[in-house]
Amino acid sequence: MNLLKEFQRWLVEDGKAKQTTDSYVSDVKQFQLYLTEKVADEQQPLSRFSFVRYKQHLLDHEFKISTINKKVNSLKVFNDFLQLKGLVDGNYIQLRKDRVQIASGSEQVVEALTDAEVERVLAFVGDEAKVSIRNRLIVHTLLYTAVRVSELVHIKLTDIDSLTSTLVVRGKGGKVREIGIRNDLMELIKVYRVGERKESKFHESEYLFVSQRSKIMHRDAVRNWLAKVSDDIGIKLYPHIFRRTCATLLLTRGVPIVTVSKILGHHSVDMTSKLYILTSRKDKQLALDLL
Known part of the structure; x- marks a missing residue:
């Protein structure tokens, strides 16, 4: 099974806009490439361990906070898909805890739901x-x-x-x-x-x-x-x-x-x-x- 294509089909069937679907799929694809290169022994398509390592990788390479949080959100949606399909049994990503917080004194960003x-x-x-x-x-x-x-x-x-x-x-x-x-x-x-x-x-x-x-x-x-x-x-x-x-x-x-x-x-x-x-x-x- 091509997991990425299945994920894309699920998003489309769920009524997601094309831009949103493309964004989620692109972020998951980048995560999968990271797993292939850095976490070759990972057996699951997503785990808490692999997610935490990937997030740290993004931080270490100084990705913008907004970009990191966007990728975290995409992986959360991917996690929901994997759970629904029975491919994982854990809710590995908690947005409230896993999003990167903006440092005090930084440019104000209005908190709103995605x-x-x-x-x-x-x-x-x-x-x-x-x-x-x-x-x-x-x-x-x-x-x-x-x-x-x-x-x-x-x-x-x-x-x-x-x-x-x-x-x-x-x-x-x-x-x-x-x-x-x-x-x-x-x-x-x-x-x-x-x-x-x-x-x-x-x-x-x-x-x-x-x-x-x-x-x-x-x-x-x-x-x-x-x-x-x-x-x-x-x-x-x-x-x-x-x-x-x-x-x-x-x-x-x-x-x-x-x-x-x-x-x-x-x-x-x-x-x-x-x-x-x-x-x-x-x-x-x-x-x-x-x-």
Whole structure:
């Protein structure tokens, strides 16, 4: 079996974009070449030992941190593929632990989830046996509207217009902004309202998100739940990372910064630029690394 071709086919069948697929395959190919040259006695296609040696090799040869972290992420996806196919029985790479940390005082990089991490989070919260509809809706709302957690818990039923698929958000300083709601998010809101929420003793609350003990969910409850499931998913989660991820993904997909600024509710484009332009530069460099 040509493992690299099988990996490529798996990525394509999983719906990965061509650029993403090519990037993952290229990184795994470089790792395999390293194994052939430096770790000839390695029997498994991937192990903790071989990964650690390869990462050290990259560090010793002074690869850029962004490049190393990109390769670490690719190998994590490869690890997932090997486990799914039964070719290895270990989860040898932990992104939170194995990514190279940027030294204090270095250029600021906004922390955001990668495409692969977003997929893992959505897959986890999509499991009805593990996650309630309300909590799934919380994650989807944070990710696809970029609202702050304080704004999230104060969303009222009257803030949602199902006819125009829009959400009115009341932000800092009493500022009001309108955000479009994706069709799948709109559908999930409906499922929650006619199901779990309707069965709650606080179903008459004016707020969208209710808890078992209150007519309005507390933002600490959101933070605590995300922290709790972080270990299960293997990614450090907290409310604001979804806001950062949404903004970062919009910018890297070519959405004008003025539009992103309005979605975030920033008082100026300069604030958006200051917070997110460095991430955009990083992603451009990663794109050039694919050449």
